[in-house]
Amino acid sequence: MNNWEIAHMFDEIADLLDILGENPYKARAYRRAAHKLGNAYLDVEELAEEGRLQEIPGIGSALEKKIEEYLKTGELKYLTQLRKKVPTSLRQLLLIPGIGVKTIQIIYQHLGITNLQDLEVAARKKLLRELPGIGVKTEQAIMRGLEVHVLRRRRMLLHHAFAIAGEIESHIKDKLPGLARLQIAGSLRRGKETVGDLDFIAAADNPSPVVDAFTTAPFVNDVVAAGEVKATIMTKWGVQADLLVVKPEFIANALQHFTGSKEHNIALRGIAREQGFKISEHGIHCDGQVTAPATEEELYRQLGMSYIPPELREGRGEIEAAQSGVLPNPLEVDDIKGDLHVHSEWSDGVNTLEELAQSARERGYRYLAVTDHSRSLYVASGLTEERVLKQCKEIRHLNKGFTDFHLLAGIEVEILPDGSLDFEDELLAEMDIVIASVHSGFNQDRETITRRVISALQNEHVDIIGHPTGRLLGRRDPYDIDVDVLLEVAAETGTALEINASPDRLDLNDEYVHQGKELGVRFAVNTDAHDVYYLDDMRYGVLQARRGWAERNDIINTLTFEQLSDWLQRN
DNA sequence: GCCGTTTTCGGCCCGACTGTTTTCAGTCG
Numbered sequence: 261m262n263n264w265e266i267a268h269m270f271d272e273i274a275d276l277l278d279i280l281g282e283n284p285y286k287a288r289a290y291r292r293a294a295h296k297l298g299n300a301y302l303d304v305e306e307l308a309e310e311g312r313l314q315e316i317p318g319i320g321s322a323l324e325k326k327i328e329e330y331l332k333t334g335e336l337k338y339l340t341q342l343r344k345k346v347p348t349s350l351r352q353l354l355l356i357p358g359i360g361v362k363t364i365q366i367i368y369q370h371l372g373i374t375n376l377q378d379l380e381v382a383a384r385k386k387l388l389r390e391l392p393g394i395g396v397k398t399e400q401a402i403m404r405g406l407e408v409h410v411l412r413r414r415r416m417l418l419h420h421a422f423a424i425a426g427e428i429e430s431h432i433k434d435k436l437p438g439l440a441r442l443q444i445a446g447s448l449r450r451g452k453e454t455v456g457d458l459d460f461i462a463a464a465d466n467p468s469p470v471v472d473a474f475t476t477a478p479f480v481n482d483v484v485a486a487g488e489v490k491a492t493i494m495t496k497w498g499v500q501a502d503l504l505v506v507k508p509e510f511i512a513n514a515l516q517h518f519t520g521s522k523e524h525n526i527a528l529r530g531i532a533r534e535q536g537f538k539i540s541e542h543g544i545h546c547d548g549q550v551t552a553p554a555t556e557e558e559l560y561r562q563l564g565m566s567y568i569p570p571e572l573r574e575g576r577g578e579i580e581a582a583q584s585g586v587l588p589n590p591l592e593v594d595d596i597k598g599d600l601h602v603h604s605e606w607s608d609g610v611n612t613l614e615e616l617a618q619s620a621r622e623r624g625y626r627y628l629a630v631t632d633h634s635r636s637l638y639v640a641s642g643l644t645e646e647r648v649l650k651q652c653k654e655i656r657h658l659n660k661g662f663t664d665f666h667l668l669a670g671i672e673v674e675i676l677p678d679g680s681l682d683f684e685d686e687l688l689a690e691m692d693i694v695i696a697s698v699h700s701g702f703n704q705d706r707e708t709i710t711r712r713v714i715s716a717l718q719n720e721h722v723d724i725i726g727h728p729t730g731r732l733l734g735r736r737d738p739y740d741i742d743v744d745v746l747l748e749v750a751a752e753t754g755t756a757l758e759i760n761a762s763p764d765r766l767d768l769n770d771e772y773v774h775q776g777k778e779l780g781v782r783f784a785v786n787t788d789a790h791d792v793y794y795l796d797d798m799r800y801g802v803l804q805a806r807r808g809w810a811e812r813n814d815i816i817n818t819l820t821f822e823q824l825s826d827w828l829q830r831n
Numbered sequence: 832g833c834c835g836t837t838t839t840c841g842g843c844c845c846g847a848c849t850g851t852t853t854t855c856a857g858t859c860g
Contacts, residue, residue, distance in 0.1 A: 289832035320833050360858050
């Protein structure tokens with residue numbers, strides 16, 4: 261976990277450099293390095309020991325020295341110095357949409373504002389509009405930005421939550437090799453798109469060593485509460501974690517209880533009461549007798565229903581479905597036969613076509629669609645028509661070398677603000693697969709942007725709509741598209757909608773997937789990977805698909821290559 | 832601060848949009 265600590269510090273350095281008005285490229289270098297380190301697929305400590313830190317792109321000699329300094333001393337002098345020059349709390353203001361470093365400099369210099377609370381007070385007092393370069397509209401935009409920010413804060417993205425939970429889990433298991441069971445519960449176990457805090461359930465006859473291991477771990481910043489069987493800590497990652505220790509015979513009940521959701525549990529308790537039971541984390545009570553099912557499967561069976569996977573426990577009708585035995589058989593990671601949305605070095609990805617094919621084959625995939633950006637997306641080095649055709653040719657050539665695997669020549673074509681596509685139909689007809697996506701003009705009104713995406717859906721060459729609502733979790737709201745209409749038209753045209761597996765997106769979200777499935781919409785679970793490491797994000801997409809009750813038959817990339825080819829021809 | 836090179840400096844994704852201006856700065860993606 262040194263990766264993240266260093267990544268956090270580099271991010272802080274970058275922000276402070278920006279606020280101080282230093283060379284923006286220097287700040288960008290720190291930010292890039294932080295991003296690279298944050299991806300958890302590297303271990304800085306290991307690389308440092310081997311003297312290979314500079315092999316990480318974005319780490320040069322200066323940053324290598326800083327990483328080594330931190331690993332050795334636990335401190336970064338450079339950051340300490342920066343913190344003396346400018347209040348680090350100013351960084352908070354960067355989180356407000358509409359505020360950048362220049363605005364921060366102005367309000368800091370003129371009003372001495374250093375945090376969100378002071379900013380809000382100043383905005384309410386209408387002091388901001390008096391500052392140079394800021395008018396009434398900007399002041400109002402800042403007010404709105406503050407409201408949005410409050411709603412968003414303090415929830416983790418799934419990959420962060422899994423990584424931190426894994427860290428905590430392995431620490432306790434290392435400390436207590438005899439521990440019968442330790443399991444993640446809560447919203448993380450349900451695969452919710454963002455996670456507030458982490459819940460752990462442990463099974464042990466003697467709870468105190470488990471609680472001790474938890475509360476005295478090196479990552480604990482603060483012990484919020486600690487009793488005989490329960491504890492709450494604040495970690496140094498700024499994430500709260502709860503632990504409950506139960507007797508081994510009650511593990512299934514405890515796990516069920518603390519997995520939630522609240523709505524699911526309330527409904528479940530209602531059912532139990534109707535049947536003369538009372539359920540809690542301490543077993544099933546009936547006529548003064550307490551029974552403890554050994555597994556969750558048995559628990560649900562005792563309540564007269566089939567097992568409900570955690571991802572479905574949201575109080576959205578799963579209990580009724582489980583009682584009448586019509587619960588879906590949710591999609592599994594192993595059902596996925598290929599990824600239909602990845603980028604190569606031809607646009608803004610980092611890998612060659614060969615590397616992509618190799619990585620896909622290592623994951624047991626039967627096919628992989630290379631879908632680089634189209635020409636209008638300059639920022640991502642979108643491909644010109646000539647480049648697209650050249651790439652197609654190269655892909656066709658590579659395919660000759662495979663017997664049990666296929667690269668599909670695809671494109672992620674821009675849906676332009678007027679609803680037209682970035683390439684002519686003649687070119688799109690050449691492609692094996694076409695994803696159409698929105699990457700610009702997010703602020704169009706509901707009618708305009710809905711019409712815009714619908715016209716892409718209706719293009720006969722478009723197979724999939726990429727990240728259909730355009731949201732970035734915690735950073736950007738979805739554009740104002742009418743998803744109900746989108747789902748209806750997708751069902752009509754047979755165009756698939758993407759379930760983008762990137763933990764930043766998870767777009768479409770679970771509820772829309774559920775809604776679409778009812779209408780007969782097909783989906784594609786894709787990673788949108790720009791680097792082969794991110795092909796592993798597939799599991800987050802599968803979680804969301806499961807949460808949307810999607811089964812294998814709802815997902816086009818569970819098809820065999822031959823079936824997929826048929827589907828692409830027909831649609 | 833990184834990195835590649837017409838190789839030890841000079842560029843670093845570039846254009847749209849908005850608001851505050853009066854010709855441009857700031858923010859965003």
